[in-house]
Amino acid sequence: MRLKKSKAQHMLLDTRILKRIVDYAEVSEEDTVLEVGCGTGNLTEYLLERCKVIGIEVDREMVKHLKVRFKDKIDEGKFELIQANALKIEFPSFTKFVSNIPYKISSPLTFKLFNHDFELAVVMYQREFAERLCKPEVHPNKLGIIAKMYCKAEILEIVKSSAFKPRPKVESAIVKIVPKAELKVKNRRLFEDFVKFIFSRRRKKLGKVIEEWGKLNGVGIEVPSEIRDKRVEEVNFRVLVDIVNELL
Template structure:
């Protein structure tokens, strides 16, 4: 069977066993996004997980329902046909998934918003490296800031294109995400997300100019009040040089000036 969209099926069985074993899933409700042909699904079920598998491709859903008919009947597997970016998700504890590369960012943000105990997720290597990029480095961006604000990230496994069929053009990383409270107080999480997005949309501009370019997101008077209340040395820097604490400071000023 050919892979739909940008999905690459994991065929390295040793990698499958490692991924399924990174977290104890016995008796837990495990969300799997993009189960494909079900090799990771099988490994999770074999370890005692109760799996919720979300698959967008109708043909794959049909095959999965046939392959796992017994597990579905026993209530150990629920298959949901739909887009994991949008579909309603039942409660889950843990996430284990080989995410389609093109939607990695949106699904990761959605998972962080919903909440989970721990996630073991596969990403394109360069994407995962951006997740862990520290401030002041060329790789840092919106993804780095948002993920590190709400979770710790630990690389677990690197996979070559040979581990997949069809072979992708890139290497992959499996990482563990462990949610935590933001390291600095955030007054309004939506304002924080909007502020980070605006600033990195204009990452070559200073913070002052970047904020002023975000008038479609924040009213100009709010932006100007926030700028007047922020340290000048901060306003002269670029987003990639800011710490998480400084992003929180900017967002909290914006949130306060809205009122």
């Protein structure tokens, strides 16, 4: 079927990579996999060989194609297809998340994923995004720091643009995400708000930024002297966690 460049639709065609994604996710017949952005169903096909799949796809033409391609699996109850914007609906219950997601929704979709219980996720991201997500100590950013609170994320392999049609202008990366059993942050929402605030003022010195955040939230914060004159990129994740935990 015809793909729409205006919607940044790039389908993964390399069967070796598709099979490896499913292998990385270690899916079995006991699993229910959530797939966002099923597209033409190339990854869906390999997932359905091993488990039940719940697919979310927003594009009407893609949904029509998927209903024809997987009619038997839908009739069997092995494939549930939802036509919707994944960012605007409640996710159904699932055990694993396996997707070649639309890159333009990488950040909000990943934040949404963190608010659900799941065993494992294997996701195809744009390489630059994957590096920020998995290596916040090398590429300081609010997403990476918040992700470190929720999970362990690692890049499994880099995928060349030649694996897709049409070819994107960027390289991609397969990322494995494993939720942490116990969070060391006492209040998730407070910590997320704190990190987003200080990164929105990342050029300012931390002492003033943290004190400003404290005033907005009605709390007095004693900023450690050793970080007062530093910027957020220069501070270890653990220090930020300790600052918020001491408020509770």
